[in-house]
Amino acid sequence: MISGAEIMVKCLEAEGVKVVFGYPGATICPFYDKLYDSEIKHVLVRQEQNAAHAASGFARCSGRPGVCVATSGPGATNLITGIATAYTDSIPLVAITGQVRSDLLGRDVFQEADITGACEPFVKHSYLVSRTEDLPRVFKEAFHIASTGRKGPVLIDIPMDIQLREIESFEYPDSVNIIGYKPNVKGHAVQVKRAVEAIRASRRPLIVAGGGVLSSGIKPKFRKFADTTRIPVISTMMGIGVMPSEHDMYLGMLGTHGKAVANRALYEADLVIVCGARLGDRAVAAPHQMSENNTVIHIDIDPAEIGKNVKTEIPIVGDMKNVLAMLNEEIGDYQVPNQWQEAVKAWKKDLYRVPPKFEGFVEPRSLVANLSSMLRSKAILVADVGQNQIWCANNFRIREGRFLTTGGMGTMGYSIPAAVGAKFARPTRDVVVVCGDGSFQMSLNELATIAGNGLAIKIIIMRNHRLGMVRELQDFNYKGRHSATILKGDPDFLKIAEAYGIDSAEANSNEEAEEILKGVVKSDKPFILVCNVYPDTPSI
């Protein structure tokens, strides 16, 4: 005989899961008891939201769904923000929650929360398991749904009696058959032909690369395509890292907080090839304007994204991997007209300007710009939300590594737990967090997870004593009335670091900051660098 809880563990093992992030409680205890005997590593976070963020960081760096676990009621509701973040950012997660006994469902007993109901708008799919026998099929489907098509979180809610009940035997299915779920990954040959004709006919084609290029795992092939065709590339926030920053045909991030030259290129292009991006309002503030000026080819695995925000002349539904291969085949040795290449090269010179310094402070944009050269080429930079995120997005010189941030949901507090997940996925890579003093305090509890697991994560706090990005918004739109954006009563972050047993230092100039960083970035211990930043430093 085998219990539901043991089956849950065996399902995870069958999926090749090595690490899960979670927080226990009564209704998930049967599972935790069985997990105790398993090889799977459990990482105890300090709040459930961070279990989901850590699973997200893990998923993005490993290419496999991240797994997070919580108990029923408050444990499950704490997960929601993390699940919603993964949903908006299209990150594959499997979230497992305990639930009260099935005969008590709906009676509002202790720690009962309708989590499948509450998560409805934020999950790709969810299950409230009603029979122990269903567990293997449900897990198989959950991993399949999370990691195929447009990726996203799947929730499995499992009542305690289902975990405790014993059944005859366990067998993990080797295939799934969900009649309503057959994502179209292939790419339509005729549409690809039309796209290539349009590219050939255009004088100023431009690629807008989004997170979809990264999640389909084809960065090298994509770079090769851009290299051979010489089609210039700009990226969305989720697409940063698709191209190396220094590439002569790459013009940075578009959007309200993006690079002027990227927006300029978008405006001047006569053909825009959107690759795995949804073009939200922060990326293209006036989508109708965009499509007035140019023809749009939109390649996306999610048909619902095509035509949603931007009018599209040539839609191609499919996995970037397959569509890119077809495009490559069809396009032969095509190259972009010289004139357009020259225009892009000229703009490229304006991509990175050296911002003015403020005496006695660290200039955050310059620091981020120099950060890459101190790290190994595959380094992972995790940015939080706010000005710190924009400073990173626009100035980090990415090479072979990753840039992780939540571009879709913009959840403050994402960076530290996501870095924890990233470090578990890629223990040999440099993992650096950049956050604000506000966002740091949203997840500083996870310093315990970092210390407890000896994770060599370097955290750079850009301290401006402000909720900087909102402060800036108030300066622009609310007559500079700083309502609730000045941080008062903050603790001494160095003492916080010390309390967690993490080495730390403070810097008041870029020279000082870089000197300190050079000494610690490659060490195998965590480190916190507090950079005092001039409070009125702009985002761009």
Next chain:
Amino acid sequence: MQYTLSILVENQAGVLSKISGLFSRRGFNIDSLAVGVTNDPRVSRITIVANGDEYVIEQLEKQLNKVIPVIKVKRLTEGAFISRELILIKVHCPAAKRAEIIKTAEIMQAKIVDAAPNCVTVEYCECNSRVNTLIDLLKPYGIREIVRTGTIAIDRGSAGVSV
């Protein structure tokens, strides 16, 4: 623009809330919704009648297709489908008006299925516009209650929606 969607779904708990949630989340009202199991007991068919412009309808169709237990979504073409709705109307009916009301029902081919000293109940099964005509005709007598099943619809001829 009014449109009719025919949706095949896996017959399981929670599907209806997923589907109605897609509408409510976007602030769209559903004019009518009817659900019933099909000839395959694992599959239910939902018929939704709602209003929206072309962009909204296309978005909804695509979003509906993303719901995992949704098997198929079809927008029925105006004029190319048969639709029916069953309605029960309880009408205020003093003895003096009885003959008139019975006549009205007869003209519309509706049935009187119950009567009491001061009211009658009319049953009617027709397309949406004829149902509305009957309601308009009975309004002057004083309608006490209306119960409607919501519209169900099927393609004309051999066209159809199947798994």
